[in-house]
Amino acid sequence: MKPVLTFDKVSMTYYTKANETQALKDLSFDLFKGEFMSVLGPSGCGKTTLLSLASGTLKPTQGQILLDGKQVTKTSTDVGYMLQRDHLFEWRTIYKNVLLGLEIQKKMTDENVKHCERLIEEYGLKEFKNHYPMQLSGGMRQRVALIRTLALKPKVLLLDEPFSALDFQTRLHLCDDVHAIIKKEGITALLVTHDISEAISMSDRIAILSPRPAKLHRMHETNLSHHPTPLQRREDPTFAPQFERLWKEVS
Amino acid sequence: MKNTLFSPMHKRYVKKLKRNKIVITCAQIGVLVVFLCLWELLAQVGFIDAFLMSSPTRIWRTLADLYLNGQLFYHVWVSLFETLLGFLIGTVGGTAIAVVLWWSKPLRDVLQPYIVVLNSLPKIALGPIIIVWAGTGQKAIVTMAVLISIIVTIITMLGGFLQTSPEKILLLESMNANKMQIFFKLVFPANLSTLASCLKINVGMAWIGSIMGEYPVSKAGLGYLIVYGGQVFKMDLVMACTIVLCLLAGVMYFLVALLEKFFVKWKS
Ligand SMILES: Nc1ncnc2c1ncn2[C@@H]1O[C@H](COP(=O)(O)OP(=O)(O)OP(=O)(O)O)[C@@H](O)[C@H]1O
Numbered sequence: 408m409k410p411v412l413t414f415d416k417v418s419m420t421y422y423t424k425a426n427e428t429q430a431l432k433d434l435s436f437d438l439f440k441g442e443f444m445s446v447l448g449p450s451g452c453g454k455t456t457l458l459s460l461a462s463g464t465l466k467p468t469q470g471q472i473l474l475d476g477k478q479v480t481k482t483s484t485d486v487g488y489m490l491q492r493d494h495l496f497e498w499r500t501i502y503k504n505v506l507l508g509l510e511i512q513k514k515m516t517d518e519n520v521k522h523c524e525r526l527i528e529e530y531g532l533k534e535f536k537n538h539y540p541m542q543l544s545g546g547m548r549q550r551v552a553l554i555r556t557l558a559l560k561p562k563v564l565l566l567d568e569p570f571s572a573l574d575f576q577t578r579l580h581l582c583d584d585v586h587a588i589i590k591k592e593g594i595t596a597l598l599v600t601h602d603i604s605e606a607i608s609m610s611d612r613i614a615i616l617s618p619r620p621a622k623l624h625r626m627h628e629t630n631l632s633h634h635p636t637p638l639q640r641r642e643d644p645t646f647a648p649q650f651e652r653l654w655k656e657v658s
Numbered sequence: 659m660k661n662t663l664f665s666p667m668h669k670r671y672v673k674k675l676k677r678n679k680i681v682i683t684c685a686q687i688g689v690l691v692v693f694l695c696l697w698e699l700l701a702q703v704g705f706i707d708a709f710l711m712s713s714p715t716r717i718w719r720t721l722a723d724l725y726l727n728g729q730l731f732y733h734v735w736v737s738l739f740e741t742l743l744g745f746l747i748g749t750v751g752g753t754a755i756a757v758v759l760w761w762s763k764p765l766r767d768v769l770q771p772y773i774v775v776l777n778s779l780p781k782i783a784l785g786p787i788i789i790v791w792a793g794t795g796q797k798a799i800v801t802m803a804v805l806i807s808i809i810v811t812i813i814t815m816l817g818g819f820l821q822t823s824p825e826k827i828l829l830l831e832s833m834n835a836n837k838m839q840i841f842f843k844l845v846f847p848a849n850l851s852t853l854a855s856c857l858k859i860n861v862g863m864a865w866i867g868s869i870m871g872e873y874p875v876s877k878a879g880l881g882y883l884i885v886y887g888g889q890v891f892k893m894d895l896v897m898a899c900t901i902v903l904c905l906l907a908g909v910m911y912f913l914v915a916l917l918e919k920f921f922v923k924w925k926s
């Protein structure tokens with residue numbers, strides 16, 4: 408099987424006047440079609456950098472990144488990027504926020520707009536369509552941010568700790584929702600997180616990064632794909648031992 | 659969400675808000691009335707010299723005279739025209755320059771010290787230069803009004819543009835947006851409230867510019883009347899014109915504030 412996204416010995420160094428910071432060092436991995444991979448690593452190790460590189464908004468100082476076998480040199484419409492915070496535009500209604508990407512890529516066709524409306528309805532935001540972001544709760548806002556990304560029908564979805572600002576309850580529910588959406592739309596996902604249990608419950612594989620400069624410490628297989636939802640995965644007997652092992656490796 | 663069924667508690671709360679507002683409005687009017695009465699009274703009994711300090715009735719009579727011989731609206735119109743023109747050119751021009759400077763970082767870096775110096779310079783010092791270059795007509799006065807408002811506009815708007823969340827810009831970039839789209843979809847709408855406060859500041863700035871411009875050279879306008887009144891010791895005229903100026907600036911500010919409400923609907 409051919410990988411959708413490949414990191415090939417990627418290094419990334421930030422230069423500022425006062426010093427240079429190496430964020431990634433010789434990082435290599437493959438992400439396959441339909442797969443859900445998480446990236447787990449200590450704070451500040453370079454996880455956001457990894458996603459920015461994959462999205463094409465940042466260029467690696469060494470090595471190369473391939474999307475569908477082609478080198479990534481600029482942003483691609485096949486890649487959706489969901490940032491650490493929802494970044495909804497306060498002056499746009501929910502509906503207008505969802506349509507943002509389509510407006511920018513000049514893809515406001517009837518079909519695409521219908522697709523957005525379907526997503527809004529399906530994910531329980533229909534009655535908030537004409538509200539402004541300020542009137543929504545954190546969980547709802549994050550869901551809107553996800554729909555805004557999905558509106559562009561990405562093949563690969565990059566998620567940067569999308570749940571970190573939410574309380575535990577909301578977080579568990581949203582994890583289930585997002586997981587279901589991603590699997591249903593057949594999207595390949597790369598999720599960055601601090602949260603070990605979130606990584607185990609959501610993903611097929613987990614890339615464990617070392618402290619900065621981030622190298623691949625180990626690739627972990629969760630072997631939990633037979634459970635349909637993250638909540639059910641949390642109840643699997645292998646969940647606790649996996650957690651313990653990863654916890655030791657990360658800290 | 660609009661709630662149509664209100665609890666009695668909510669009714670009481672709204673009532674209290676309303677009552678507060680009425681009390682404050684009454685107090686505001688009260689202050690004005692007391693001030694005017696006291697002024698009039700002290701002038702009538704001769705405690706203050708009405709020739710130097712004028713008095714409400716004398717001001718009123720002066721205004722009525724000005725109105726009856728057609729002078730009032732003539733001078734008001736002259737000043738208002740200069741101010742509005744200066745306001746418009748200053749705001750639109752300043753915003754346009756701010757856009758250009760946001761767009762080009764090299765240009766911004768090069769021009770920054772000049773803008774800072776121009777900002778700290780008291781623009782009135784440029785008066786003679788402007789008169790020599792633009793003549794003594796309305797052109798010079800409008801130039802002064804533009805000069806005073808444009809620099810503040812550039813600095814305020816550019817500051818707002820540059821503070822746009824870099825992560826929101828990253829989000830748009832990840833969607834393949836070009837710089838033009840980033841400006842029109844994000845940077846400009848995010849700064850509508852900056853623009854609104856800029857407009858409010860510029861109401862004051864444009865009036866300062868036009869009145870100061872009228873002082874040395876003009877043959878008409880409220881600034882002209884004020885200077886003329888001062889020279890011939892007609893304090894009634896000076897006071898009357900000052901009050902008209904207050905009213906005009908107040909109304910203009912109010913209109914701009916109304917515009918702001920319309921701009922930033924989402925805040926309510
Ligand atoms: N634009 C930049 N310029 C200079 N250094 C940067 C820049 N962005 C990130 N860094 C540095 O690179 C390192 C990795 O940053 P990154 O944001 O990728 O970490 P992270 O793993 O996402 O952190 P967190 O867990 O806090 O989200 C940090 O030490 C950071 O200070």
Ligand SMILES: [Mg+2]
Nearest residue numbers: 454455456491
């Ligand atoms: Mg991060």
